[in-house]
Amino acid sequence: MRAAIQPAEAGRAAYRRPRIPVFEREAPLGYLLLAPALLVLLVFLAYPFVIGLWLSVTDSEAGAIGRFVGLANYRFEFTHDRVFLSSISNTFVYTAVTTVFKLVLGLVMAVLLNQAFPFQRFVRAALLLPFIIPTVLSTLAWRWMFDPTFSVINWVATHSGIARQGVNWFGSPQMAMVSLIVVNVWRGAPFYGISFLAGLQVIPIELYEAARVDGGTRWQQFLHITLPMLRPVLLVVLLLSTILTFADFQLPFVLTNGAPYSSSHVLATWAYAQAIQGGNLGIGAAVSLVLFPVLSVVIAGVLIVLRHE
């Protein structure tokens, strides 16, 4: 008994400090702790965002403050701008296809890396490399690999007999989208893989044991144990990755920048072309923000689902 009490007393003694009331109550403390993060986000994110929002409802151009024009920019884009419309569909295709591939590859990666094999640590670190290297630089390297004249991929394909002639990676709208998707999946799958691997690590082995005793195959184990247990991880990773891919700029910009004939623009690159190259800030801002309401609602929905997990 004495032994049990002593540490508690010692603990209490350690805690005897002047108490500041505000740090006791939850609400004020809550807001106080949020303050630094909120300050940074308000000044450097919310404030420019509001300006951007305002720009999208004016006819501003570079160097010229515009007048309020309501939803004219949005209306104009939807009715007159074909590249805008194709950029919307491109963005959705880009996001959807890359997400599916990253999901599947990520799961494969995670299941594989969860096994024990030699050099496992090295493999795990090596597979993270596409995520580590700055996007601008790795995308440039891919551009060189897809180069219309010097593509090493084409060289290997034709010289090893796999294909008769090289692929024209940026030569048609379809192939340009394929190129974008390939590079995005290469870059993003590792992040999915490592996140899922982390999720797999927490699944108790006993579940698999029990399943094996009951005669379940590996595939059944995967379907009925692994996937359900991974659901929270899956949802969060999917959410984050989808958001980031919708807003992706660097990769499409460096790889194709709309080639060929403006057919592979995504919203972010088209917004940039309008605002920076065309000087039309109002239109550029509108293009950037057009998906914002829809996606915010989707995010809210997913977050609510996650809450109820």
Next chain:
Amino acid sequence: MGLLGRLQPAAPPALRGGIRRRPRRARGYEIGDTLLGRWARIYIPVLLLLFVTLFPFYWMFITSFKSPSELLDFSRSPLFVIHPTLEHYRHLFTQTHFARWTLNTAIVAVVSTMLSLVCSILAGYSLARLRYRGADAIGWAIFVTYLVPPTLLFLPLAFLIRQLHLFNNLWSLILTYPTFLIPFSTWLLIGYFRSIPRELEESALVDGATRVQTMVRILLPLAVPGILSAGMFAFTLSWNEFLYSLIFMNDTIAKTIPVGVTSELIRGDDFFWGELMAASLLGSLPVALLYSFFVDRFVAGLTAGAVKG
């Protein structure tokens, strides 16, 4: 020490080496436990993955040693270097400010990461542990910030940075990077904090500790893996950033790696592929080293955070 030593929490498990299937148990119906099975199920897929992931890096590596005439010579196999040259690396270090850019990038990455971590830890604690009105909405708002593309924000931000007289100053980046570092770090830490049982802090509170004390003395030490993961992720994102750095850092000496490399090594209608690839490799080296030391912790840190979302 006593209190902490006594209370061994059910902390998130350290990274396991992987599930070891028991080869001793005779199980005839599943292929996969034989050596051939292991090759088919584990080794070959892993090798394939490694090949696809790492081939671009191999390509960057050999390109960085090829002389310009060899780069543009397609009569030979592009997969090997016949006359390797150190010219590109030499050029990188003597004719450009690459070393200085690396230093700049590192400084910005470290300081902005630390700043973001502090903000995220406080905010994460607030959102994970404290109950007050608006917590959910704020959590959602933080996530939604990722929808606002930097291509929209950088123009109003340029105006703001000018007001603060921060052009060409690394602080312009250190203060703006947290806008995309904080949201993810906060989310990750919220998940991580939630996975740590409340009982520990609650018993400390009963013992008379203030909330802040419980956060600092109990929660944070247990959350080190999560904080480490958030920090590494933030470091990587910060290292990769391109657009803000392009706009705010103008002096050649003041630039960061992605910007310095692309602005100096792309002249007119000529890409200096050799130097570009050399810079890409060297520019990823520090982060890759960091990851190789901490990859296990990184994954472990994602564990609980990812699972509890």
Next chain:
Amino acid sequence: MADESTQQRKGWTRRRFLKTAGAATAAVAVGSVLGASGGGTAAAAAALPKPRAGARIRLLQWNSFVGVADAELKRQAKEFSDANGCTVEIETVSGDQLQPRTVAAVAAGDGPDIIQMQYGWPHLYTASTVTVTNEVNYLIERLGKVHPVNEAYCKVRGEWRAIPYTQVPNAWSYRTDYFEKAGITSFPKTWDDLIVAGEKVAKATGKPIAQTVGHAYGDSLTMWNPVLWGFGGQEVTKDGRTVTINSPETETAVKWAIRAAQAGIKWFPEWLDPDNNQAYHADRISATLNGASIYIREVIEFKKFDKVTNQAPMPSGPKGNFTLNLVMNHAIMSWSKERETAKAFLFYIMDKPNYSKWMGVAHGYNAGPFEAFNNDPVWKSDPKLLPFRNVVIGPQGKPIGNWPGWPAAPSKRTSQAQTQYVVADMFAKAVATGDARAAINEAEAKMKAIYGAP
């Protein structure tokens, strides 16, 4: 030379004037260089800017392809700085980083003192530039008339908003050995002849004539606008109000491109500016349209095909001979606190000895915007460089060349049509699908959206 002594006497008068104006050593360096080539009225002399000792200015421009040209410019900047006790910094960025930097500077209201304006940017960022009419007039008096294209870009509503700087002429670089093998002794002079030649060369050697039809910053505009104009097509009327791209002439031009593709000339929609250079150096193509960079690199660096490379000016269409070159000018920005120093520096680098030196080092990559540079020695240094001069100064000795959106004056709308690559996309789509009508209709829709936009 007697000429020089006369000039020196006049310059002496100016030097005295400057000394008495109290700008002592600071202005002498500037004045002695400029004054040595006399001419000019007192009013022009009064416009002579004086650099301020202790001033610090920054010039932002693109990375020139010819690195030594940038080095020469920086050397001149240092010379100027040392002579005047001020500091001139030259910052170079890659071509596609120049515009975001400029737009950010305009948005922030702060940035470099001098920005290199490419194409029609003075019309886009007019409010952020300083009027330099007096300064340009002074330069005109000393260096002769300004090339009409530079003038079109620099002059906004009758006021000079930028000081003319240079043009990057584009001409056809071709492999004489391959053309000879195909039985062609001189480069085709008309677009239709180009198709004939293209077919022969592709058959005889397997190395096609090739050009970009994509979003190449320079090479697409320098190719496809002249093709359009050569057949009589235009984007818009002279007053810039009515979209005229949908015309029989345009259709002829577009059909020409389709025919050319069928005959073996390759139009690449994914090629950017470096791609035709690289393809040429790798011996994959027999001819392409480009700046002097291909030839220069062969002569100086690769030395593989320099002896079998020659240049030729643009072919003509039924409606005439048209060219378009990449044009750059210097604008002094409104936020600059050292406008006089900036102007003085620009005067310094535009002065004949300095500018000529820079042109020589650039080895034909750059042409001068003032008459005085039309017969610069660099054009005599290598006869193969002459076509680059001839696409700026036509065979009659008169300046030639137009700008995107011609015959309308450069404006925000012509710039937008240019940055959206409406013309190049039209040709690209037509060649890819074989359907000229659809491509033209789509281009018309895009143009109408730009020109009818609020």
